[in-house]
Amino acid sequence: MTDANSSREGFGSLYGASTDEGAQKEAFTSGKFPVAVYGLGKMGLPLAAVFAEICGNVIGVDIDPDVVSSLQNGDCHIKQEPGLGSLVADLVNNDSLQATTEPREAARDxxxxxxxxxxxxxxxxxxxxxxxxxxxxxxxxxxxxxxxVLVECTVPPKTTETRVFERLLGESDLNRGEFGVAFCPERTSSGRALEDIRGAYPKVVGGIDDESTRAASVIYDTINSEGVLTVSDATTAEAVKLFEGLYRDVNIALANELGQFTDELGIDVREAIDIANTQPFCHIHNPGPGVGGHCIPYYPYFLIKPFETPAPLLSAAREVNDSMPSFTVAKVREGLESQGIAIEDAKIVILGLTYRPGVKEIRASPAISISQELSALDAEVFGIDPLLDSFEEFDIQPIEQDKLYELSVDGLILVTPHEEFEQIQWTELDDPAVIIDGRASLENLETDSWVYTIGRGKQIGKYS
Structure with a gap:
């Protein structure tokens, strides 16, 4: 990595510079402003890679020596991210991207x-x-x-101004106006990180002062093909990121609550939702067995906990979504009892343990709670997930997908419909007494099982 002071000699700085923005962009893309990216996780590494392909002068920082060692060898520890592995290998090979476990050395340069x-x-x-x-x-x-300093990680509003900036001001040798700070949230989904960072959506930028906003905009306007949306300040930018996630949590909670009316109303709630969504102002999600991942289940608490303003809607949405694993287990039990099987005598398989298809992420996955609740009821629980190597978080006996044909089970729960499950030959299985379809993904399945689809209801006999 090129030293910051030597690389900028004769040119100036990005923040507080009198140089026109066109010249600053050219300097950025030519590597005159060395970049350090702190955090090389599933969002951090793609971000570092995109910065490196644009400016050719990036050092990634992570406290995990295995992550750093793999990157130094041109390997990519983030899987299921299209294009990332080859991009990282090329960037490391041409010295555009380096890695270190020493954040202070990276900060100096x-x-x-x-x-x-x-x-x-x-x-x-x-x-x-x-x-x-x-x-x-x-x-x-x-x-x-x-x-x-550009903060991309999601934080409670006011964090950038009252915590990040004030700490930098107090612990550095600099004064207000001598360095910039902006909040520029990642708006990225696993499985499409490079596409999102490069410009699937405009980049949101809000600084602690006007010059921070301007300087950050120069950087992201160069990286993001969709350009930049500047907002009034860093707190507004923080709120934008949170509001995106909170909207989804509340919307999914609405869908999940509506889905629980399926039996009493005697209708296919999913059908009603689909037709309602033909109105341009209606955008209801589909119900399911729960909400997982590192974002949506956590973001509501960034408003609920730090602030005094009541947030009953956000709290209620969390309660509804957190209740869906229990609702799923209740339907398993109902189905088994209807077939004369006690749950404590049942063998049950959970298909899909990650929180989302094709993504190797288990944080807050509904399959965790489902497995724990079934085990607490003394059921014998098995789990299948083609993406996972470790199953410690789940109260299950892990089995390979091909072993499903050798196992006679009483219940089967589809939690996460991985693409690999499309290869299951259902006609070669002993029909489970009960099938719970959490995502309405078994539409063409023919079985004599008692089948319950969340949001659609139960059907006994051929399910097609």
């Missing part, structure tokens, strides 16, 4: 600092900003006049 680290929540549902605090403290040790 960089002039653009991009932070994309996790914000977990505690057992009390409080946002835990300890990782972010540590990274910001490291950046402060190497912050130079004219540098800019």
């Amino acid at each position: 960089a002039s653009i600092h991009v932070v994309i680290v996790p914000t977990p929540i505690t057992e009390q549902k409080e946002p835990d900003l300890a990782i972010l605090d540590t990274v910001i403290a490291d950046i402060a040790t190497g912050l130079t006049e004219g540098d800019i």
Whole structure:
């Protein structure tokens, strides 16, 4: 990585510079502003790779030595991300992308600092900003006049202005107006990260001052083909990111609650939702066995916990979505009892343990709670997921997909419809007494089982 001071000699800085923006973009793309990306997880590594392909001067920082070692060898530890492995290999090979476990060394050399680290929540549902605090403290040790810090990780509103900026101000040797800070949220989905970062959506940018917003816009307008949407300040940008996730959580909760009316109304709620959505102002999601991932189940607490304003709708949505694994288990039990099988005597297989098809991510996956509740009822629980190597989070006996043909089971629950499950030869299986279709993905299945589709209801006999 080129040293920031030597690379900018005779040119100036990005933040607070009098140079016109066209010249700044040219300097950025030619590598005159070294970039450090802090956090090389499933969103951080694609981001570092896109920065590196644009400017050719990026160092990625991660505390995991195995991650850094693999990247130094041109390997990619993030799987199921189209194009990322070959891009990383090429970037490392031509020295556009390097990696280190030493954040302070990276901070000393960089002039653009991009932070994309996790914000977990505690057992009390409080946002835990300890990782972010540590990274910001490291950046402060190497912050130079004219540098800019770009926060991409999702945080509670006001974090960038009152926590990140104030910490940098207090722990560096710089004064207000000598460096920039902006919140520029990642708007990225697993499985399409490169596409999203390069320009599936405009980049949102909000700075702690006008010059921070301007400087950040220069950078992201170069990276993102859809351009930049600037907002009034960093707090507004933080709210934009949160609101995107909160909308989805509340919408899914509505769908899940409506789906539970299926039996009493005697209708296919999914059909009603589909037709309702033909109106341009109606966009109801589909019901399912729960909500997982590292975003939606956690973001509501970024507003619920740190602020005094009541948020009953957000809290209720969380309760509804968190209840869906129990609803799924209740339907398993109902089906088994209708077939004269006690749940404590049942063998049950869960198909799909990750929270989303094709994505190797289990955080808050509904399959975790479903497996634990079934085991607590003394059922014998098996699990199949072609993406996973470890099953420690699940209360199951893991089996390979081809072993399904050798196992006579009483119940089968489709939680996550991976593409690999399309290869299952259903006619070669002993019909389970009960099938729960959590995602309406078994539409063409022919079976004599008792079948229940969440949001569609139950059907006994041929299901096609």
